[in-house]
Amino acid sequence: MDELIRELYGEPRPDPRAQHRVWRRVTTRRRRRRLTWLAIPVAAALTGIVLYATPPEQPMEAGRTILLTAATSAASTASEGTYWHVRKLHDGGRETELWVTRQGRAWTAEQGRVSRVSGRSPFSMAGRDLTYEQIQALPSDAAALRERVAAMLPPGSDGLLADALGGLLWTKPSAPGVRAAAYRALADLPEVRYLGAATDARGRAGEAFAFGLPTGVERTLIIDPASSQVLSSVDGTGSSEIVLTAGWTDQGPA
Template identity: 80%
Template sequence: MDELIRELYGRPEPAPHAQTRVWRRITVRRRRRRLSWLAMIPATAAALALFLLIPREQPVDTGREILLTAATSAASATSRGTYWHVKKVYDGVRETDLWVTRQGGAWTAEQGRVTRVTGRSPFSMAGRDLSFDQIQALPSDPAELRERVAAMLPAGSRGLLADALGGLLWTKPSPPGVRAAAYRALADLPEVRYLGTATDDRGRDGEAFSFALPTGVRRTLIIDPATSQVLSSEDGTRSELVLTAGWTDQGPR
C-alpha cells in the first residue's frame, strides 16, 4: 500500500524547517541531560569528602583494651595503710575477712569471730606458701612478672599461669606496679577470653574474663576496669564475691 501511494503521489516532502526543529529538540534534550549530570558532580564530591572526613571505628581487641585500662587504674592506686584487708562472700553464704600487716601478722574473721593466723602464710600460689616480702619483691614489668610467676609454679602446671597472675589482682597485697603488670600480662595471654559486660550477685557492673584451669573447668573473673578491682570469681564449683580488697588503717576488732 505504501509503494502504491508513493507511485501515485510521489514521496512526501517534509515541512519547511522540520529537520531543523527536530535537531534543535534533540540538542536541547542532550544539553539538559549534560547539565543535570554536571549539577550532580559538586554534590557527589561534597558527599565523598564528608565520608572521608567522618572518623570510622577501627577494629580493636576489646578485651585486651579493657585489661590495659584496668592496668592503668591499678598503677595509680594507693598502697598506704596498716592492714591489707580482704572481705569476701563464699557461695553467697559464708562471709570472711582477712587482715595482714606488713610484718606478716594475720587475722581472719568468720561469723564475727576473729582468729589470729599462725603457722602457714595466709598467702599461697598454686598450693605453695607465699610470704608478704615475696609478693612485694615481684617485678613490675609484665614479661618479667610472667617469667617469675611461671618459675614459681610446680612442674607441669603451666596451665595455672593465668590463674596465678589473676590471684595477684585481689587475693594478695600486690604493690600497684605488680597489679598493673599482672593485668598487662593477662592481656597478652591467648587463653584469656573476654566474655563481655556482666553483673555480679550484688548488682555491680563489670567486665567478665575467663581462662581454663588444669581441672578442665574455667574460672570467670568480673572486674571493674575503672577501679581495677576484681568484683567476683567463679569456677563452676565455688563462687567468691569480693566486697573489699585493699589497704586500710582499720584492723580486726
C-alpha cells in the same frame, strides 16, 4: 505463583511499620540472649543458690583494651595503710575476712569470729606458701612478672599461669605496679577470653574474662576496669567468691 502475583499486582512495596516491627523483634531477641546469663547471678543472690553459666565470647581485642585500662587504674591505686584487708562472700552465704600487716602478722574472721593466723603464710600460689616479702619483690614489668610467676609455680601446674596472675589482683597485697603488670600480662595470654559486660551477684557492673584451669573447668573473673578491682570469681563447678573489700586500711580486726 510469585510471577503471577507480580503480573497482577506489581512489585510489593515494603511497609516501613512492618520493617520496624521485625527489627524490634530481632534486636529484642538478641538483647534477651545477651542478658539471660547476666540475670543468673542476681537470681542466685536472691535465692541463696549459686548458679553458673558461660556467656558468649567477645572479640579479645576489645577485652585487651579493657585489661590495659584496668592496668592504668591499678598503677595509680594507693597502697597506704597498716593492714591488707580482704572481705569475701563465698558461695552466696559464708563471709570471711583477712587482715595482714606489713610485718606478716595475720588474722582471719569467719561469720564475725576473729582468729590469729599462725604456723604458715596467709598467702599461697598454686598450693605453695607465699610470704609478704616475696609478693613485694615481684617485678612491675609484665614480661618479667609473667616469667617470675611461671617459675614460682610447682611442676605439673601447666594451665595455672592465668589463675596465678589473677590472684595478684585481689587475693594478695601486690604493689600498684605489680597489679598493673598482672593486668598487662593477662591481656597477652592467649588462653584468656573476653566475655563482655557483666553484672556480679550483688548487681555491680563490670567486664567478664574467663580462662581454663587444669581441672578442666573455667574460672570467670568480673572486674571493674575503672577502679581495677576484681568484683567476683566463679568457676565451672558453681563455686563463687564475691569480693566485698580488697585493699589497705588502718582499721584492724576488732
